Amino acid sequence: MIKPLVGIVMGSDSDLPVMKEAVDMLEKFGLPYEVSISSAHRAPELTAEYARSAVERELAVIIAAAGVAAHLPGVIAAQTPLPVIGVPIKSGPLSGVDALYSMVQMPPGIPVATVAINGARNAAILAAQIIGATNPEVREKVLRYKEELARAVEEKARRLQELGVAGYLEQMGGAKG
Numbered sequence: 743m744i745k746p747l748v749g750i751v752m753g754s755d756s757d758l759p760v761m762k763e764a765v766d767m768l769e770k771f772g773l774p775y776e777v778s779i780s781s782a783h784r785a786p787e788l789t790a791e792y793a794r795s796a797v798e799r800e801l802a803v804i805i806a807a808a809g810v811a812a813h814l815p816g817v818i819a820a821q822t823p824l825p826v827i828g829v830p831i832k833s834g835p836l837s838g839v840d841a842l843y844s845m846v847q848m849p850p851g852i853p854v855a856t857v858a859i860n861g862a863r864n865a866a867i868l869a870a871q872i873i874g875a876t877n878p879e880v881r882e883k884v885l886r887y888k889e890e891l892a893r894a895v896e897e898k899a900r901r902l903q904e905l906g907v908a909g910y911l912e913q914m915g916g917a918k919g
Contacts, residue, residue: 746776748869749801751792751818753781753808757831760860761807764829767866771883773873776801782813789814793821803869806854807862809833812841815854825872827865828854 748768752761761777768775776799780789796804804822806815807829815828830841838859845856857864867884874881902910 744774745800746774747800747802747873748773748775748866749792749796749799749804750775750777751780751789751804751806751814752777752831753779753812753814755779756833757807757809760831761805761829761862764805764862764866764869767863768869770887771866771870771880773866773870773880780814782808782817783811786817789817790821793818796822796824803827803872805829805862805865805869807831807865809838809841810836812844815845815856816848816852819848819852819854826854827868828856829862829865830856830859832860 750761750764750768752758765775765777778792780792782789793804801824803825804818805827806818808814809831810833812828812830815826819826828845830838830845832838834840842856842859845854848854855868857868867887870880870884874884901913905913
């Protein structure tokens with residue numbers, strides 16, 4: 743079995759549908775990963791052990807997702823020297839803004855790289871870029887992915903020029919009279 747390079751940990755199983763996008767991107771890049779559920783509040787010892795053992799498990803990056811108070815990424819970052827990428831989950835009365843703030847407003851010395859609310863896909867891409875900094879094979883996969891993104895935009899621009907606004911919207915199924 744291949745050792746995981748990326749740890750994905752979330753505060754609740756309700757975060758799994760969002761975090762599936764990170765899983766999908768890591769699979770696209772061919773990066774082995776592990777997925778876990780922990781809680782900074784309900785299972786603090788489990789969370790601390792997960793973070794402390796990450797280096798000996800040979801992880802390179804941890805992606806941590808949480809909603810509402812969102813202490814999970816910060817608690818993990820406090821317990822490991824590895825980079826931690828926080829994914830604020832859209833939940834609660836503030837729709838994830840509180841989670842976002844708690845991740846980006848970490849105290850000095852305990853950084854959490856933070857992506858957009860529900861930005862699991864970007865978290866996985868950032869993890870691949872971090873790993874790619876020292877792994878040419880992964881770096882090449884990230885470059886190819888970004889080239890695919892550029893080609894898709896170029897194709898949309900070409901179609902828009904060819905079809906015009908009304909034709910493009912009609913083709914998208916969103917034309918309004």
